[in-house]
Amino acid sequence: MSALQVIGVHGIRQGAAATTEALSRSWQESVDDALACSGLAEAAGPVGLTVPSYQGVYPKTATRYMRLGADAAGAADDVPVDEEEEAFILEALAAYAPSAVAEEQDSPMAGRTLGAGRLTPRILRRAQAVDRVAGKGVTDRLLWLIREAHGYLRQERTAAAVRAVVREALVTTGARMVIAHSLGTVVFYDMLTRGEVPPAPDGGPGVASLITCGSPLGWLAVRKGVHAVGEPLSVPAGVEWTNLYAANDPVNRGKGLSYLAVGVTDVKVDNGKLNAHDVHRYLDKPAVAQRIGKARRH
Incomplete structure (x- = not known):
């Protein structure tokens, strides 16, 4: 059985040492743990998770x-x-x-x-x-x-470079599943709305399964940059969108996205009180394992 290819889109504050190899390895470990703890590892089969680092094209802000x-x-x-x-x-x-x-x-x-x-x-x-x-x-x-x-x-050259890194990973791996965290959810949502996600060989959506975690998309100031104000958030037809949010995550303030988005399934998770925004606290949840298993079946 070939590995199910998954692309991760990371958030901020990764540091210079967070290369594609290092990020991919750490995310893979958390996802593998989730699959094992959920008893879904055998059913899901091998999973190959690639997290392309865009630190090299992102400006070093103050x-x-x-x-x-x-x-x-x-x-x-x-x-x-x-x-x-x-x-x-x-x-x-x-x-x-x-x-x-x-x-x-x-x-x-x-x-x-x-x-x-x-x-x-x-x-x-x-x-x-x-x-x-x-x-x-x-x-x-x-x-x-x-x-x-x-x-x-607000910096189109930076944004285009970040999106290009993610798009290259999608093309190279052929992945049809994406897990995005924090600012990464804004990046990938922007790619979807711009039509920059490469299509599947059959002409359908290139990414059929999307998991967002700890997303700041609910903030109006952030949303203004990626879609028309006053319009609901949405993804293209054929994309199954699951959003994980934690009660103590300061980024999403304990709120999901279904109150302002259509076609999204919110899943509330418990990430504890400390470091509730940490990506690995999201990746090890049963909901992630279940979505991966479902993606394999489809």
Whole structure:
């Protein structure tokens, strides 16, 4: 029996050591564990999971190096937030926690003593308000995602290069199943809506099974970059879409996507309280094993 080929689309903060080989190996181990624990390994047969790394084509944003020490922070490309990115961040935080906007301090001096350099006082004021609503320290984690989402959604050259890496992996492996995590769900959804997923040999959808995990697609500011505002999220006919979300995942705030998407099946999972957004906490779930088994049967 030939291996069922699966492509993984990773999220942010992978680091320079996260090569395609390293990412593929770590994701494969978690999926293999899920299949074994679910008793589906034999039925599913061999699975070949490839996670193409797009770190080489992604810009090294200031946020990526914010906590890696003085040497990294002094890099030439370590630039502060400009007005356009500030507006994107403010909108994203407002979409993430709408009630936080009313909690925001309106004093022009608020936020000026909270930090310096990359993040503006307006961002810091809103971050404080979001933390009061969503939990202390939430925005520390969200800002990594928001800034890298901005790098993808507002920099077409970067976005095209990322999509090209994923498309090449699909063509090379012939995979018809994709598992996407975090920002990777935005990347692959963008590919679907642009018609950039190579079709199957019979002319049908090139990817028939999609699993998204810990997706930020529900944020309006992120959604604006990948489809028309006011329209529901959707995937092409013939694509079975399953979305895993965790109650304590700060990225999806414990919410699925079915409230704003059509054709998606939400599956709530328990990833614990710490590191609930971690990709391996999603990959080892029975729902992933079950979808892989179903993909094999089809």
